[in-house]
Amino acid sequence: MSPEHGAEPLVGWRVWRVVGDSLRAAVWGTEWPPLARFEADCLDLRPAAHASPGRGCDCGVYAFKRREDAELLAREKVDPKDVLALGRVSLWGRVIETERGFRAERAYPYDLLLLGGTEQLARKLRNRYAVDVSLGLAPRPLHTGAG
Amino acid sequence: MADIGAPVREIEIEPHEEPVPTPAPAVEPALEPEPA
16 A cells, blocks of 8 residues: 555544543543644554554544544443543544544644533633634433443 | 544645644733823
């Protein structure tokens, strides 16, 4: 697979957990720094250190092509005490496109929809990350009850 | 790990300008006009 070349960042969909006034990856909990690109780093040392995203690895910054897939992940990950952010993310550097998404080397949020937060928190995120933040309803959990 | 399916292609993207906002410059407070 020889890489194609492009000059425009790709745009995908992601979900973050909002902790304080910071964005954290919904799956791994890694903090996304404001006003700085987020760079992928591979933590798997078995095949020896390699640049991320690796072809034979699962590393990289993940994003979906479709908003619906990111919303589904938000509903899977939702906890009543969590505030989540759903949004588009710019992707650049080396990017591996997959059937339903991307694994990228570099990323930064493009815009955010705060799910279950307040206008005050939206304003804080807007000021810290310098992106558009709007307010949405808290996602409905996929799994409810004790079973 | 989110299920995003199998790889389709690899792209090397070098934007002319990175899509990372730069901090807004600090705004100097306007000087009070001197009393006449």
